[in-house]
Amino acid sequence: MIEIRELGRYVGEAVDLGGWVETKRGHGKVAFVVLRDGTGSVQCVLVKKQVDPATWDAFESLTQESVVLVTGEVRADERAPGGFEIGVSSLKVAGLAAEYPIQPKEHGVDFLLDHRHLWLRSSLQRAGLMVRAEVEQAVHDFFYGRGFVRIDTPILTGAIGEHAGTLFETDYFGERAFLAQTGQLYVEAACPAFRKVYCFGPTFRAEKSKTRRHLTEFWMVEPEVAFADSDDNMRLQEDFVSYLVERALENCREELALLERDTSRLEHVRPPFPRISYTDAIGRLKAVGSEIEWGSDLGAADEQILTESYDLPLFVYNYPKQAKAFYMKENPDDPRTVLCDDLLAPEGYGEIIGGSQREDDLDRLRERIREEELPEAAYSWYLDLRRYGTFPHSGFGLGVERTVAWITGRRHIRELIPFPRLMNRLFP
RNA sequence: UCCGGGGUAGCUCAGUCGGUUAGAGCAUCUGACUGUUAAUCAGAGGGUCGUGGGUUCGAGUCCCACCCCCGGAGCCA
Numbered sequence: 001m002i003e004i005r006e007l008g009r010y011v012g013e014a015v016d017l018g019g020w021v022e023t024k025r026g027h028g029k030v031a032f033v034v035l036r037d038g039t040g041s042v043q044c045v046l047v048k049k050q051v052d053p054a055t056w057d058a059f060e061s062l063t064q065e066s067v068v069l070v071t072g073e074v075r076a077d078e079r080a081p082g083g084f085e086i087g088v089s090s091l092k093v094a095g096l097a098a099e100y101p102i103q104p105k106e107h108g109v110d111f112l113l114d115h116r117h118l119w120l121r122s123s124l125q126r127a128g129l130m131v132r133a134e135v136e137q138a139v140h141d142f143f144y145g146r147g148f149v150r151i152d153t154p155i156l157t158g159a160i161g162e163h164a165g166t167l168f169e170t171d172y173f174g175e176r177a178f179l180a181q182t183g184q185l186y187v188e189a190a191c192p193a194f195r196k197v198y199c200f201g202p203t204f205r206a207e208k209s210k211t212r213r214h215l216t217e218f219w220m221v222e223p224e225v226a227f228a229d230s231d232d233n234m235r236l237q238e239d240f241v242s243y244l245v246e247r248a249l250e251n252c253r254e255e256l257a258l259l260e261r262d263t264s265r266l267e268h269v270r271p272p273f274p275r276i277s278y279t280d281a282i283g284r285l286k287a288v289g290s291e292i293e294w295g296s297d298l299g300a301a302d303e304q305i306l307t308e309s310y311d312l313p314l315f316v317y318n319y320p321k322q323a324k325a326f327y328m329k330e331n332p333d334d335p336r337t338v339l340c341d342d343l344l345a346p347e348g349y350g351e352i353i354g355g356s357q358r359e360d361d362l363d364r365l366r367e368r369i370r371e372e373e374l375p376e377a378a379y380s381w382y383l384d385l386r387r388y389g390t391f392p393h394s395g396f397g398l399g400v401e402r403t404v405a406w407i408t409g410r411r412h413i414r415e416l417i418p419f420p421r422l423m424n425r426l427f428p
Numbered sequence: 429u430c431c432g433g434g435g436u437a438g439c440u441c442a443g444u445c446g447g448u449u450a451g452a453g454c455a456u457c458u459g460a461c462u463g464u465u466a467a468u469c470a471g472a473g474g475g476u477c478g479u480g481g482g483u484u485c486g487a488g489u490c491c492c493a494c495c496c497c498c499g500g501a502g503c504c505a
Contacts, residue, residue, distance in 0.1 A: 023465085023466075023467095025463095025464050025465075025467055026461090026464095027461055027462060027463075027464065027467080027468095028460070028461040028462065029461080029462045030461095030462040030463060030464080031462095031464090032463080032464055032465080032467090034465085043464090043465080045463080045464095047462075048462085049462090064455095077463095079463065079464085079465085080465090081465070099438080099455080099456065100455090101438070101439075101455095102439085103438095103439065103440095103454065103455060103466085104454095105439075105440070105453090105454060105466065106439090106440060107439065107440070108439085108440075108497090108498090109497085110496095110497055110498075111439070111440090166503075166504085182505095203505080205503090205504070205505085207502095207503055207504065208429075208502095208503090209501095209502085209503065209504075210498080210499075210500080211499075211500065211501085212499080212500095213504085213505080214503090214504075214505085215505090218505065219505095220505060297503090297504095299501080299502080300500085300501075300502090301501095342505095350504095350505085351504070351505060352505065353505075354504080354505065397505060398505070399504090399505030400505085401505080402505055403505090413505095424496085
């Protein structure tokens with residue numbers, strides 16, 4: 001049996017194919033079956049006079065998504081989508097499908113998510129997930145190429161991270177445990193061992209967010225680099241994001257075309273990305289009439305205004321201390337702020353990266369933990385990293401689904417993960 | 429949690445001012461057709477109008493409560 005993607009090598013030859021019926025069309029004495037085998041689709045043509053009665057009967061019994069085994073000749077034909085079709089000599093039903101719920105027509109979101117296990121087969125979903133797979137592979141290739149060591153961080157953790165209210169709690173042999181909402185503290189621990197490291201895995205946030213930018217389970221890439229300051233960090237981010245876009249453009253041309261993505265908006269994505277400090281951003285927002293005050297975090301509308309004037313991702317750096325996490329390093333030039341950055345994707349896709357230089361001073365870090373009223377005992381091992389050979393270091397987290405949503409131009413990130421976990425959705 | 433929109437056939441939706449037996453397209457089934465591209469044509473079957481209560485001679489339609497879904501805000505990647 002061969003795969004549909006390699007049909008071009010077999011023109012004029014008889015081949016065996018196996019796959020799922022996308023649609024069939026009968027015309028009395030000639031009939032068409034569009035077959036999908038996971039590597040592509042091809043139209044199979046049956047002429048009643050030229051096939052045996054068993055094959056014709058098999059065709060007539062076919063339902064959408066039934067599995068068939070087809071033998072036939074590969075022909076180049078301009079009338080066929082893709083340029084090739086199969087002149088069928090024999091067709092067998094291997095698995096007759098019950099009436100298939102998803103039709104080639106518009107469906108509602110709720111219905112499609114209820115049938116996510118079947119929706120995966122649809123062409124736009126396949127295209128989006130193919131781009132995701134390419135981007136994920138590119139993540140590993142990028143870091144491998146730069147000498148980073150992959151560190152797999154735990155998913156079951158004690159009380160660490162940022163805010164206990166957004167953690168999923170579970171029972172761990174009678175003890176309280178939480179699903180990780182970041183691997184950062186662990187990759188920081190791995191820095192003295194490997195210098196440049198990254199983790200890549202699922203992240204869990206129990207936020208009650210119902211927007212197209214949020215999932216309760218999403219995948220995040222978190223590099224951490226010893227001796228890197230905040231500027232180094234931003235340079236790594238723009239190199240990294242540019243590489244991910246480049247790889248998608250290089251290897252997912254067909255998928256992006258199917259998704260009707262305007263790739264001209266991606267082709268110029270390369271370093272350097274524009275940068276604006278938080279303080280300058282506030283000034284600019286006030287100049288256009290926003291009522292935002294220095295000290296509060298940027299809202300979605302503010303981000304929209306800032307990114308509108310750029311066709312590249314935009315860095316907003318050095319936010320006020322009170323708007324950011326305890327582990328970020330104080331800015332020596334303006335102690336009201338911390339050395340950090342958010343990377344905002346263009347076209348309204350929002351924040352795809354949050355990064356910072358980490359506080360490496362033991363006393364200041366301990367002070368910040370107390371200010372935030374975090375359980376100090378749970379962080380004692382993290383403070384050890386400052387006791388036993390502290391060092392300047394920086395890192396960031398990139399959200400895979402948001403990044404892929406931007407690259408593919410899909411509106412909602414739930415389509416860019418095979419089985420999305422949302423506030424009200426744990427199945428399928 | 430707050431704000432807005434919604435729930436009618438398997439699916440996507442229409443349903444006027446409260447008024448006879450609740451409609452269409454697609455899907456399914458039957459039939460016709462030798463080149464279709466979400467094929468077309470003819471016919472058939474298919475309904476607890478989200479749930480509960482109320483107003484009324486009469487409720488899919490009006491009122492109240494609740495449930496569920498979608499989008500947005502906040503929070504974040």
